[in-house]
Amino acid sequence: MRSDDGGTAAWVRRFHDATGSTTRLVCFPYAGGSASFFHPVSARFSPGTEVVALQYPGRQDRRREPCITDLGKLADEIAGKLATLSAKPTVFFGHSMGAVLAFETAYRLEQAGTNAPATVVASGRRAPSTRREDRVHERDDEGLIAELRLLNGTDSAVFGDDELLQLALPSIRGDYTAIETYRCEPGRRIAAPIAVLTGDSDPKTTLAEAEAWREHTEGAFTIRVFAGGHFFLADHQADVTAEIAGHLGAVG
Numbered sequence: 001m002r003s004d005d006g007g008t009a010a011w012v013r014r015f016h017d018a019t020g021s022t023t024r025l026v027c028f029p030y031a032g033g034s035a036s037f038f039h040p041v042s043a044r045f046s047p048g049t050e051v052v053a054l055q056y057p058g059r060q061d062r063r064r065e066p067c068i069t070d071l072g073k074l075a076d077e078i079a080g081k082l083a084t085l086s087a088k089p090t091v092f093f094g095h096s097m098g099a100v101l102a103f104e105t106a107y108r109l110e111q112a113g114t115n116a117p118a119t120v121v122a123s124g125r126r127a128p129s130t131r132r133e134d135r136v137h138e139r140d141d142e143g144l145i146a147e148l149r150l151l152n153g154t155d156s157a158v159f160g161d162d163e164l165l166q167l168a169l170p171s172i173r174g175d176y177t178a179i180e181t182y183r184c185e186p187g188r189r190i191a192a193p194i195a196v197l198t199g200d201s202d203p204k205t206t207l208a209e210a211e212a213w214r215e216h217t218e219g220a221f222t223i224r225v226f227a228g229g230h231f232f233l234a235d236h237q238a239d240v241t242a243e244i245a246g247h248l249g250a251v252g
Contacts, residue, residue: 008085011055011077011078012052012085013036014050014052015038015042016047017046018047018048018049018050021048021049021088022089023048023050023088023091023248024049025041025090025093026052026054026117027052027094027098028078028098029054029056029098030095030097030098030175031096031175031179032059032168033175034056035055035060036060038051041244045241054078056074056171056175058170058174059171063170067177067178070181071178071181074101074178075101075105078101079108079109082109082115083114085115089252090251091117091119091251092119093121094123094125095125095233096123096204096230098123099122100184102121102122110190110192116192118192118250119192119251120190120193120195120217121196121243122195123196123197123233124198124199125204126209126210127211127212127214128188129186129212129215130209136180144169145165151229151231188216189216190216190217190218190219191218191219192219193217193219193220193222194217194219195222196213196221196222197223197224197226197232197240198210198223198232199225199230199231199232200225200227202229202230202232203229204230205230207225211223
């Protein structure tokens with residue numbers, strides 16, 4: 001599960017001091033996303049909670065590294081890095097691809113008996129066992145950009161800057177490859193409770209597909225539906241962070 005490739009600091013980012021914190025929140029970015037997306041979340045919860053934002057290879061300061069296009073291998077790497085952290089009551093939060101990655105990482109840590117999360121908050125993603133034959137990663141650049149516009153998850157400044165867009169496309173394509181080729185092991189469950197957040201008009205997740213997360217936990221299951229599409233959390237930041245705060249309070 002552990003790897004010697006790359007130090008923990010390359011993967012684990014902290015934006016605010018949390019010395020003396022009693023809980024930990026680990027944030028898993030969406031496809032093409034980066035650790036910096038969670039800077040406001042870190043500001044919200046520090047110093048009482050240590051906020052760890054993950055930085056996958058292939059973006060920002062890791063852009064010279066190849067993307068990991070196998071979601072299982074990416075979960076292996078992340079689990080190995082998180083296993084080295086000090087023990088602390090922990091909540092995982094992942095959006096879109098990050099939700100599935102949080103689930104798979106939690107499974108690995110539970111199997112290892114090390115630093116497993118007390119709760120997984122899965123946002124903006126259908127359950128791991130649900131299937132759609134998505135092939136966005138096989139489209140040309142224009143097709144990939146069209147998908148990003150549909151989901152409205154990329155800063156409009158990126159769309160207006162061809163250089164920025166060209167820098168971002170490889171990591172976006174790599175992440176789409178990872179999530180679209182992912183296949184959940186039949187019957188895979190985690191012991192940790194799962195809390196699902198979903199948008200009522202998300203083109204990537206129906207309510208039934210979000211409800212199917214229930215089959216992936218041996219613990220409690222909750223679901224909360226927000227008005228909005230795939231990136232509903234952008235319009236409901238206060239409510240989403242309040243939801244996370246509730247789970248952190250329960251484990252702390």
